[in-house]
Amino acid sequence: MGRNAALGSLLFFLGLFGICTGFEQENCTNYRLQFKVYSVPGDMAMLNSTLVSPNVFDFNTVPYNITWYDSKTGQEMSNQTGRILVQGETLWFLNITLDDSGEYVSVLRTPFQCHRQLTKLVVELPVPGKCGRPKKADQILTKGVADTLSCPLMDYINKLNSYNISSSIKWYRGCEPIEDGTGGYSHRDTTTLGISKVEARNNCSYTCTLTFTLGGLTGSVSETINAEVTEVYSLVPQVHEPANEIIKAHIGYNFSKWCRVFVPGVGKPLVKIVWIARDQLILNSDPSSRVYTSKPRESSQDFPSKGTWLERLLTFSELREEDFHINYTCRAYSSRGNPGGYFTLLPADPDPMLPIGSGLAGVTILFIVSVIVYYLFKVDIALWFRRVFPVLYTNKDLDGKLYDAYVAYPPPCAVGFSKEVEMFALQTLPQVLEKGCGYKLFIAGRDCIPGQAILDSVEENIQASRRLLLLYTASTFTGKRLTSSTSSNNNNHLSKNINSSDNSEIKTGDSSGRTSFDDSDEVYTDTRQQLECVAAMHRVLLEGSLKVVLVELEEITPAQLALFPESVRHLRKKQGAVRWWKNLRKRQRWRTCVRREDEEKHERDTQLSQSLSPSSRFWKEIRYYMPVRGKRAVYPEKTALLNL
Numbered sequence: 144m145g146r147n148a149a150l151g152s153l154l155f156f157l158g159l160f161g162i163c164t165g166f167e168q169e170n171c172t173n174y175r176l177q178f179k180v181y182s183v184p185g186d187m188a189m190l191n192s193t194l195v196s197p198n199v200f201d202f203n204t205v206p207y208n209i210t211w212y213d214s215k216t217g218q219e220m221s222n223q224t225g226r227i228l229v230q231g232e233t234l235w236f237l238n239i240t241l242d243d244s245g246e247y248v249s250v251l252r253t254p255f256q257c258h259r260q261l262t263k264l265v266v267e268l269p270v271p272g273k274c275g276r277p278k279k280a281d282q283i284l285t286k287g288v289a290d291t292l293s294c295p296l297m298d299y300i301n302k303l304n305s306y307n308i309s310s311s312i313k314w315y316r317g318c319e320p321i322e323d324g325t326g327g328y329s330h331r332d333t334t335t336l337g338i339s340k341v342e343a344r345n346n347c348s349y350t351c352t353l354t355f356t357l358g359g360l361t362g363s364v365s366e367t368i369n370a371e372v373t374e375v376y377s378l379v380p381q382v383h384e385p386a387n388e389i390i391k392a393h394i395g396y397n398f399s400k401w402c403r404v405f406v407p408g409v410g411k412p413l414v415k416i417v418w419i420a421r422d423q424l425i426l427n428s429d430p431s432s433r434v435y436t437s438k439p440r441e442s443s444q445d446f447p448s449k450g451t452w453l454e455r456l457l458t459f460s461e462l463r464e465e466d467f468h469i470n471y472t473c474r475a476y477s478s479r480g481n482p483g484g485y486f487t488l489l490p491a492d493p494d495p496m497l498p499i500g501s502g503l504a505g506v507t508i509l510f511i512v513s514v515i516v517y518y519l520f521k522v523d524i525a526l527w528f529r530r531v532f533p534v535l536y537t538n539k540d541l542d543g544k545l546y547d548a549y550v551a552y553p554p555p556c557a558v559g560f561s562k563e564v565e566m567f568a569l570q571t572l573p574q575v576l577e578k579g580c581g582y583k584l585f586i587a588g589r590d591c592i593p594g595q596a597i598l599d600s601v602e603e604n605i606q607a608s609r610r611l612l613l614l615y616t617a618s619t620f621t622g623k624r625l626t627s628s629t630s631s632n633n634n635n636h637l638s639k640n641i642n643s644s645d646n647s648e649i650k651t652g653d654s655s656g657r658t659s660f661d662d663s664d665e666v667y668t669d670t671r672q673q674l675e676c677v678a679a680m681h682r683v684l685l686e687g688s689l690k691v692v693l694v695e696l697e698e699i700t701p702a703q704l705a706l707f708p709e710s711v712r713h714l715r716k717k718q719g720a721v722r723w724w725k726n727l728r729k730r731q732r733w734r735t736c737v738r739r740e741d742e743e744k745h746e747r748d749t750q751l752s753q754s755l756s757p758s759s760r761f762w763k764e765i766r767y768y769m770p771v772r773g774k775r776a777v778y779p780e781k782t783a784l785l786n787l
């Protein structure tokens with residue numbers, strides 16, 4: 144007895160030790176309860192350990208073994224013919240009894256690690272008088288359409304397939320077996336029962352039984368489905384957008400894309416739509432983020448078909464390089480499947496016309512601006528250049544000319560003559576151009592050698608000048624007409640002034656005043672002026688050897704201009720005239736032959752002194768047209784040397 148007791152206590156101790164050494168003592172990663180398996184006595188049942196998984200360890204390279212333990216006794220499960228089969232990660236119960244109920248632990252060991260997982264086996268007695276299993280799975284059948292039930296024994300079939308063991312499924316409606324192809328039922332595939340048109344009578348329990356032979360024993364396992372027929376239904380979602388498309392977009396710009404899914408059916412579908420990129424859900428819905436989705440929105444549709452639209456917007460506030468070349472998938476998760484659609488972003492070619500266009504526009508604008516600036520400041524720019532870079536301009540001193548300019552103006556008693564014109568020609572011009580700027584002028588009324596033949600004098604001196612300053616007033620070129628048309632030309636304000644002023648000192652310019660001078664004088668003056676004009680124009684137009692500068696002393700109306708000689712009009716149109724009267728803006732008119740001397744003289748003098756500054760607009764323009772006083776000397780010897 145003592146011996147036996149001692150042996151018993153030893154066994155007990157060993158048993159305890161067994162428990163302790165079995166797996167509880169080991170430092171195993173404990174995955175605790177993972178599965179529940181429901182069964183009934185007499186059925187077969189499979190307990191599968193899911194520890195052989197890449198999430199647990201690298202089972203392809205690391206050696207391992209799996210041991211099953213009964214957690215009640217702590218004993219290792221081993222093969223028992225007709226009852227238990229241990230096949231690696233799978234523990235088979237071939238003929239379940241109520242006693243088999245309990246928890247079983249699979250322990251996976253590698254040389255360095257240990258993992259354990261608990262599976263619970265629940266054995267229940269069948270409900271008396273009812274076919275099928277007490278534990279049921281719920282499935283929904285939609286009334287009025289074709290629908291399916293699926294047998295939840297796929298795991299068994301897969302496992303048996305991996306053993307190369309064949310199996311067969313039998314379906315029951317309640318207790319009655321279903322024959323394939325009768326009563327609107329059909330076996331779609333191994334695990335699916337098709338119902339051609341669901342009716343109210345399909346609202347009952349269905350059982351599928353899988354029969355196979357394992358470990359020398361033929362047995363079966365069954366699952367019962369509670370099929371609920373509902374009028375609310377939804378069919379397979381249809382992803383309309385994105386339609387597996389490639390979209391070109393610009394880096395740096397924003398971008399957004401709708402996911403649009405239509406779920407045909409009645410009632411609110413239990414469908415979730417999500418955006419997925421790089422296998423991860425885009426859950427962010429904060430609009431301040433760079434990438435975010437809107438909350439899904441639903442709208443029902445009756446026509447053309449009943450259903451529900453689900454929409455969700457994916458937005459990139461600014462596209463980056465990393466957003467391109469990957470799939471953005473919108474997936475609809477539903478009990479009837481998880482269809483999806485994707486789009487991929489490709490960087491759009493930058494618009495080739497854009498830089499060219501803006502470049503062209505820029506050049507055009509620059510050109511226009513330059514032209515405007517040049518025309519506005521042509522004179523200032525030219526004068527500035529001449530002042531700053533005199534070396535760029537040739538020295539004209541050696542060109543054989545005596546004068547920089549020949550000043551032609553209506554001589555006394557000629558038409559268009561006035562004291563102001565004479566004063567301008569004899570005083571103002573020399574004061575500014577000769578004294579101020581150092582030009583040498585030939586002024587007909589000043590430098591004429593008395594007695595010289597007019598023709599020779601004019602010709603010679605014009606030839607000796609680099610420029611011709613042609614001073615004129617409104618009546619300078621129209622005088623001839625005035626004399627012949629008896630002062631009826633009222634367009635000419637000069638003649639008006641003359642006629643209307645009582646105390647005017649009439650010198651010339653009026654037909655009545657004209658008569659008081661002798662004919663020879665008139666012939667002389669008119670001839671000189673005409674000669675100057677003709678000679679000058681001849682050179683300008685035909686030879687191009689002389690530059691004529693038109694100096695307009697008085698504002699000219701278009702009507703007056705029409706009476707000007709063709710050549711002057713042409714020149715004025717071509718190169719413009721320097722307008723003295725603009726310089727005297729405040730006192731617009733020059734009153735030829737009309738003088739209100741004293742009260743106006745002072746005023747005019749101050750104005751004149753202001754307009755005598757060489758930097759005023761008028762003188763700048765005159766200087767612009769005058770010959771350049773350059774520094775660069777032209778040495779004939781050098782040219783000759785270079786030509787050698």
Ligand SMILES: *[C@@H]1O[C@H](CO)[C@@H](O)[C@H](O)[C@H]1NC(C)=O
Pocket residue numbers: 191192193194195196232297298299301302
């Ligand atoms: C059983 O578990 C293993 C992982 O340990 C898994 O690969 C296999 O798919 C499972 N079999 C079934 C039928 O669940």
Ligand SMILES: *[C@@H]1O[C@H](CO)[C@@H](O)[C@H](O)[C@H]1NC(C)=O
Pocket residue numbers: 206207208210252253254
């Ligand atoms: C399997 O487990 C036993 C202990 O139960 C151990 O001695 C053996 O080394 C293990 N084999 C492998 C390949 O891990």
Ligand SMILES: *[C@@H]1O[C@H](CO)[C@@H](O)[C@H](O)[C@H]1NC(C)=O
Pocket residue numbers: 221222228229230
């Ligand atoms: C149990 O029997 C099966 C088949 O007979 C065999 O493959 C397996 O290795 C056995 N299991 C154990 C733990 O001996």
Ligand SMILES: *[C@@H]1O[C@H](CO)[C@@H](O)[C@H](O)[C@H]1NC(C)=O
Pocket residue numbers: 185225238240360361
């Ligand atoms: C299952 O076990 C019960 C008793 O536990 C026995 O009566 C029955 O014959 C066994 N079934 C098979 C197929 O061996």
Ligand SMILES: *[C@@H]1O[C@H](CO)[C@@H](O)[C@H](O)[C@H]1NC(C)=O
Pocket residue numbers: 343346347371372373
């Ligand atoms: C289906 O059967 C259940 C009870 O099994 C019942 O509550 C339900 O109303 C039935 N549905 C229809 C559409 O007949």
Ligand SMILES: *[C@@H]1O[C@H](CO)[C@@H](O)[C@H](O)[C@H]1NC(C)=O
Pocket residue numbers: 397398399458460
């Ligand atoms: C994208 O930017 C444009 C213009 O900057 C703006 O009008 C549009 O609303 C933006 N779109 C989104 C989705 O932010």
Ligand SMILES: *[C@@H]1O[C@H](CO)[C@@H](O)[C@H](O)[C@H]1NC(C)=O
Pocket residue numbers: 468469470485487
């Ligand atoms: C996007 O998905 C399609 C279809 O699944 C696949 O053919 C394509 O290679 C994927 N493209 C990228 C960039 O992952």
